Amino acid sequence: EYSDKVFDHFTNPRNVGEIADASGVGEVGNAKCGDIMKIYLKISDDGIIEDVKFKTFGCGAAIATSSMATEMVKGKSIEEALKLTNQAVAEALDGLPPVKMHCSVLAEEALRSAIADYYRKQ
């Protein structure tokens, strides 16, 4: 029921880890399943996301969507990153089973929380 892209990003996730001197860190919990997601951003002086890493205890769908979402915002401006939706990430993965769509919300929320943390620190 999972696409090849979901399996690829699940078994070989991109951008897993932490950034020690992150410009912003976002952490969110998923009310539905209790999982947690943490995203670290390294943002340049002109507002470009130079690096991004994530850590999660979440399921395969959470890992795959975070891997894809971090790939999609790397090198982009903060404004572009704020436009990324969990639907766009799911589409980039050739879809997710409806029952797993809530997992893809973790990456979107953690990303926005990390950007908010960056603004707070400015």
Next chain:
Amino acid sequence: EYSDKVFDHFTNPRNVGEIADASGVGEVGNAKCGDIMKIYLKISDDGIIEDVKFKTFGCGAAIATSSMATEMVKGKSIEEALKLTNQAVAEALDGLPPVKMHCSVLAEEALRSAIADYYRKQ
């Protein structure tokens, strides 16, 4: 909120994989989160679980409990394995957050399903 043992079995899970010539295979889905778990058993002629492997798309709690559950039944008789509960596995991991107890049910159910499959094939 997770114990050291949960993190250990999550980051370094035991018995991940498949058994090509399995004596019994069990696959179950979790109604609550939509995740899936598959367990493979290699059972000797005198009813001892000689080898056991699992594969899951589930979260960190599902991975940790499956890792611990497979360790707990390896080398045991079918009768002993049937007595293993998800509560006992969670206790062996020094506990799980209440919201993640449903994840530990996957390993117990997949194990029983694999044993049922073994009996069916006899």
